[in-house]
Amino acid sequence: MSEENLRAAADAVLSRLVGDAGGTARLRVDQWRAVEALVVERRRTLVVQRTGWGKSAVYFVATALLRERGSGPTVIVSPLLALMRNQIDAAERAGIRARTINSANPEEWEAVRLEVASGEVDVLLVSPERLNNPDFRDGVLPELAATTGLLVVDEAHCISDWGHDFRPDYRRLRTMLADLPPGVPVLATTATANARVTADVAEQLGTGGDTPDALVLRGPLERESLSLGVLRLPDAAHRLAWLDGHLNELPGSGIVYTLTVAAAEEVAAFLRQRGHAVAAYTGRTENADREAAEADLLDNRVKALVATSALGMGFDKPDLGFVVHLGSPSSPIAYYQQVGRAGRGVEHADVLLLPGPEDEAIWRYFASLAFPAEEQVRRTLEVLAASDRPLSLPALEPLVELRRSRLETMLKVLDVDGAVRRVRGGWVATGAPWSYDRERYDWVARQREAEQRAMKEYAATAECRMEFLRRQLDDEGAAPCGRCDNCAGPRFTPEVDPAALEAARGELGRPGVEVEPRRMWPTGLPSVGLELKGRIPPGEQAAPGRALGRLSDIGWGNRLRPLLEQGAPDGRVPDDVADAVVAVLADWAKGPGGWASGRPEAPARPVGVVTVASRTRPLLVRSLGERIAAVGRIPLLGTVEYSDDAVDARVPRSNSAQRLRALHGALTVPGTLAEAIAGGGPVLLVDDFTETGWTLAVAARLLRRAGAEAVMPLVLAVRG
Structure with a gap:
């Protein structure tokens, strides 16, 4: 031809x-x-x-x-x-x-x-x-x-x-x-x-x-339809109120991106409550619900999807009219990819970034999940080499200090490098020589840090924003676009409606997150010497608990993060935080299943407060327990302590099996505390935060065995 x-x-x-x-x-x-x-x-x-x-x-x-x-x-x-x-x-x-x-x-x-x-x-x-x-x-x-x-x-x-x-x-x-x-x-x-x-x-x-x-x-990466802008607003409530007041002014239908699943669900719930047709779209959304949400946006049955990066690639809607980011992605390239979903088949699309104070903390969290340190990789290879059979992820978890998602990602890299191989039943070591490319991993980490600095510069620049992004992508011929807020002037003002701001503050300030108790032991514990498996006996379980908020949300998360981040100084619980915890307790007591609900199946009122010993924030936890006891007019019964011979039970960002192995035998109920709770009613178990849930589970098991009728966990935050 x-x-x-x-x-x-x-x-x-x-x-x-x-x-x-x-x-x-x-x-x-x-x-x-x-x-x-x-x-x-x-x-x-x-x-x-x-x-x-x-x-x-x-x-x-x-x-x-x-x-x-x-x-x-x-x-x-x-x-x-x-x-x-x-x-x-x-x-x-x-x-x-x-x-x-x-x-x-x-x-x-x-x-x-x-x-x-x-x-x-x-x-x-x-x-x-x-x-x-x-x-x-x-x-x-x-x-x-x-x-x-x-x-x-x-x-x-x-x-x-x-x-x-x-x-x-x-x-x-x-x-x-x-x-x-x-x-x-x-x-x-x-x-x-x-x-x-x-x-x-x-x-x-x-x-x-x-x-x-x-x-x-x-080819050139210029998008002539996009009008880029940045709006700096005082706090999360102002950002939500601004979106509530201006969402219907944005052209067509679009996407509102958030950095975390918790934030996406929080924002979507608020906007629906305010009468907007929106849907949440995250990695936690069921596949059928994702398909329905995509179809609703394609057919303009919703004004926006409130999404995480799960919607970052591959969504094809030529007439998408806007993309708003509540929180800044950590990379200009990732940002440009997401905003590039808009304006493909229309002459104009609005792109707005509303950065928040929580952005850098979220960047640091995701950066901490990078390729593991060499000793963790070597340990995994040693475990696989010593096994006479393939090891599944649940079987590997008790033997290596990595969470399942991070462990799986690492194994995939090792598989491509030829050091391990995935087979039926799990993973095996190949015995092939393998070297840890520290120089490359360090270089990648430095590039990530440079990208984060670039995103901060993008938000602050007085120059053309499109030209800035194109330079970040090494796009030759980048020049001022004439359309962004720095070239043509802002298209939107930061003013918010007072009623919308009040509603946003009420939504974000509403305290209380349910904390589900652990009900099953992790798999594979016998392989590390712990004869625990299957279901935790009901008589040794914690009851469902409460937290003031999630560290990943944009409401109480922003208030709690400075208190609980690594390296934060210890101190007495702030009054506003303590008052909010008291509000959580009141809502918990009166809610379904609460001890003040009047329902026959409801537990009895707590008879005392027990704190969990803290090696990093002892004053914060102790003062929180004291405030709760004083307001509830119940005694502070004592503290679940670390045993004298306990090794450091902190296993940061590890998996459940490793966390439980570190905790087992490390916590103890002192005799005076055991006497105080023996034969008594329910107790409130107070700690600063929960991540894996195993500290609360182990402490509750000890208290139940010592005679507590029920153990009701209460923490400031859920991490994640």
Whole structure:
């Protein structure tokens, strides 16, 4: 087929893809260059173009042309279900048969595999996590690699640990790239990659000795429809009140981003209470609810989704009219990716950042979850090497001091590095030599710190905001946009309606979070010498408790964080905090199941207060217990102490099994306290915060065994 005829065929596919019945749609110059590189030259190609440029058009057009030439199906590795759903719908418009294998449709996997094998599928979309599933990796991936006509890596910046959204599963693509037969084209696409990430991804695309260097097509990242702005407001209540008062003034429908799940749920609940049609969208949202929320936003049945970064990639709504951030992301690149969801198919979209005082504390928390220290990695490798069978994550947890999510991420990195392998039943050590790349990990950490500084500079700059972001992405030709608040003047004022501010303060100031007790022992404890397993006996459990707030929310979290963050000085409980705790107690007592509710099943009124010994905030905890006892006119009975021979029971950010192992035998009920509670009624158990819940569980078990009728935990904060 001549170049002219091939171009005509490509434009015809594009017309079907975009619904152009007149057949006048034409690929842009760079789009055609990418299609030509894939279909004619069979090259490996990296396309770095702004959101809405039409990267998906490249791989769907190339798929149609390659399939006409007898090539095998296209495999698209895509990170999010929302992105997959959008892509399947787009493929159908172009007459391309697309199917997916992901965590949401396991019942369809075998049928999809058979359809692919029989040639009925043009495009197979898979999540990166599938690449390291043992059954998929060993049973499906080799066949796919041998028959694939085109491999597409969407959101390719996830390959690079220099990028803002590194995902270890993406590194598994290096294996698939190396196993592809000669002449199979590869396309990687992203909208958010600076020069360093671009070079790293391009290098990985060139995996395989005789493979020519990847073709990199990088375009300008300017978004002419976006009007960027920053509003600095005094506190979280003003930010909520501003959003309440101005949400309906923002064009069309859009997204309100928050930094944490707790904040997303809190903001969505407040806005609904104020009469706004919004829905929360987080990593905790059930898949069916996510799909419903996406559909509601696509069809403009809601004004906004209040979302975490779970909605960061792959949501395709060309007429999205605004993106507001309540809290600043830690990276200009991540920020630009999220705001790039707006204004793709409209002439104007508003983008606003409302930074908060909690932002840096949240950045520090997520930074603490980076790749573990070398001794933790070595310990994991030693445990796996010493085992005569594969170890699952629950089996590994009691033996290593890492939380499950962090442990799993580390194992995926080690898997890609060849030091471990995931098999049926868990993980095994390969015995291959492995070195801890401290220099690289330290460098990545420094880059993260530099990105955080850049986000603070973005919020404070008096220069063009779009130009600032484009420079952060190494975008050549960045120039003043003429549209942002610094170029054209602010489009919005910081004024808030007094009634909205009062409502926001009331919502954020409402104290009280339920603390669910631990009811089951962690798995694997016998392997570390603790003969505890299964359900904790009801007679040894804590009752449901209460906390003043969550450290991750924007209400009481902002007040409590300075009191409880690492290194904060110890001191007596502040009056406003103590008064709020008393309000929590009053609400607890009168609420359903409370001791003052009058219900027959309600527990008796607490007969005393017991505190938990603290090695970092003894005065804070002691004074809180004293205030509660004085207001409730009940005695302060004593303290659950650390035993004389107890080792340090603090295991920061560890998993449940390690935390429990450290606590077991470390806490004790002194004789005077045991005498005070023997044969008595319920007691309030007071501590500063709870994270894993195991300190409260162990202390409650000891108190129940000493004779307490019930143990009702009361803490200042839930961490997380």
